[in-house]
Every structure is written in structure tokens, then in C-alpha cells.
Amino acid sequence: MIKQHFDLIIVALVALSLVMYDWVIDLILNLLHFIFEIIHIAYEWFELGIEHTVEHLFHTSRHGSQIVTFYILLLIAGLLMRWLWRMLPSLYQRFKRYTRLAWACRKTEFKAYWLSLTLFNKVKLLSTVTGIVFLSSLFVM
Template sequence: MNKVNTKNKKTNRRLAFRIYEQVNLFYQKIEPDQILEPPEDCDNLMISFKPTRTRRHLVDKHTSQTRQMSSLPLSESNTNDTLNVNLSSTGIAFTTKDALVPNDYLALRILLLATMTSISICCKVVYCKPSNPFEDNQYPFLVGGEFINLTTADSQLLTAHLQKRKKQQIIIYSLLSMVLLTFLSVPDLAFGLLWDITNHVLVTILHAIHVVIELVELNIDHLVEHGFHTDVRQTQIIVFYIMLGFGFISIYIFWKTVPPLCIKFFKNQLRFWSRKKASLLYVWGEQSIFNKIKISGLAVTAIVGYVLFAM
């Protein structure tokens, strides 16, 4: 079995590209002599997993293994079972309720929920420390592990996923940086342009809806008149009630689809910014008094300089 050497001492793991990813994580402590091959029973781990209708295809690229070990804990992939882990091509950091010890060896099964892709891997615990106390719904310990015995197939799979996310983040952050710089450099023009674009888009959408309603009403009018041989008054009454039924159906579909999507979006944004706030509070708490004074002074200087010279 081809394996990737992840123990290159010349490689700084802190320089590896890292992402935060929603995963289902299963792990079990193993002995050092059990890392020669990835665990065989990991392939039976997902038998109890029941995917949703839109995620019925699991991508699982594992070859046969020769060593056996007890199966990892099962999961039904509910929301409470997911973790937001810090993932790279050389290691992983996640929160757990177990106080692990550095140099412990773990057998991991990582299920990437974004693509429903599972990866079996072993890792060596590098550190175990208290998790961020400012972050909600977290386990008490933060564990960092270095991947070992990574197969070529899983390495390619993980690298492809990280590269895809890296390209997405570069595009998103580039666009956000351009928008932010535009608003900071010419705020009056930027807000005016944003208002004009929003107004134009809203008017265009309302006009398109009006045109669609007129076309549907016209076609139904001709269909009723020529199909049932009704006069103008009867045709108008029939078309009115048909359009009224279509309106109620459209409102029902809108109510069932749009509000849940908006709620999901706002929950994701709330979770994202809550995590960012917790990270900033944690980093701020780790700074010395001198560094806090220096950071505060730089921030005040930047704000005053922007207000005096840029606006």
C-alpha cells in the first residue's frame, strides 16, 4: 500500500493551508504497533449512517487492510454529532470531551459533510489543551494531531478538497477585500451605487413577476374561452379564481422554501461571526499588557488617520 510521508522535519506544519470544516469525526485510541495499516473496521463504520435524500452518494476510497481492531463509535450524523474542525493536509485540530495525552495514537474516521466524503487515517496527538472558553457548544479540550500513515489515495482526496476550498476562499476574500476597500475609499459613491443597484434589481424583479402573471392570465383566458365556450363575464370569473388559486399555491411554496433558507443563512452567519468573536477574545486574552496597549494604539491611530485624511 502506498503511503505518504508526513514526518518531514523540514516542513513547518503551521505554514500548511488550513480550513475550518464541518465534519463527523470518529476516533479511537490505538497502540503504536497498530498504525502500520489503516483500521479495517473503519469501512464498516458507516453502515448505520442514514444519508439524506440529497446526499445518498458517499465517496469512500479505501483499499483492503490487513490488521483488525475494534470498531469506532457509531453516529447518526445529527447536528449535535458534527464538529467544526481545523483541517490541513498534515494534521487536524478538534475539540473533545476526553483529555488526551501528547504522543497518544488515534485512529480517525473523518466524514466531510460538504461532499459526503469519508477518510480513514491515523494521527499522533501533538497537544491537548483547554478549548476556547468564549466559544459556545464546545467540548472542554482542544486536541491537535499530526497525520501519520496517510495513504496516497486519501492524501490525494484530502489535498483536492483543500485546494478546492482554497480557491473558493481566495475568490470570496478577494471580492470582499475589493468591496471593503471601495467603501473605505469612496463611501458616499459606494453607498449611492449600492442603493441604485438594489433599487434597479428590485424593480426588475417586480416587473418580471408582473409580466409572468399577465402572460399566464392571458393564456388561461384564451384556454377557458375556447375550451368551455364561455362569454366574457364567465371567463373573467373563472380566470379570477384560477389565478387566486395559483396565488395561494405560490405563497405556500414561497413560505415553505424562502424562510427556511433565510433562517439557515442567518444561523450560519451567526455561528461564523460567533466563532470569529470567540477566537478574537481568546487571542486578546493571551496577549500581554504591552501588546494590548500597542494593538489599541495602532487601532486608534488608524481610525483617527482615516477620519482626518481619508474621509
């Protein structure tokens, strides 16, 4: 069910973020801070593991193992950047294709739904939407 209505969930979250923008900004910033903390801890753990492995494997000094670790991490970062550079165009094309397909499907569904409504139900729907927009604008201002 979530996969079927994923685009509607995204639209609802965007609408919610427009109405409750201060809460959403605070939530997103806290979430990003937490994610960056976890990434930083994982990176430090990975770097320390490489450094100790190089130090014990090649019997180098601390400074020598730090230099070797730096170049190993630079190599890994370069390889990741190359992989990302190759993958981004295909990911972007897939995102564009999904967005266009979702737009066309929802547009067709809404058009069929609108045509199936009676005049009285169309007036009710429009008045409900207008009321919701009016009430949500009161909360924003």
C-alpha cells in the same frame, strides 16, 4: 472561495453601502424596478395563457374566462401563501443558525490573528483602520 468568505463579502457590501449610500440606493431601486417589471410581464403572460386556455377549452365568453382565470389565480396565490407560511419559520431558523456560526467562526479567526500579531503590527493595524475610518468619514460628509 466565495462560499468560504460569503459573510465577509456581506460585511464589505454593507460597509460600502454606508460610505456610498446615494449610489447604492439608486442601484437597488433600479434593480428592484427591473425585477418587478420582469415579474409583471411574466405574470401577464401566465394570466393570458390561462385565460385563452379556459376560453378555448370550455368555449366560454371573454368575461366568463376572465372570472374563471381570476379564481384560478386566487387559488394559486393561496397555495403559494400557504407554502410560504410553512417554509418561513424553517428558513428563519436556518438563517439564524448560519449567522451565529459565521459570527463565531470569524470572531475566533480574528482573535487568533490578533493574538498572533506583535505589538508593532497591532499598532500598524489600528492606525490603518483609524485612517481608513477617518478618510471614509470625509467622503460621507
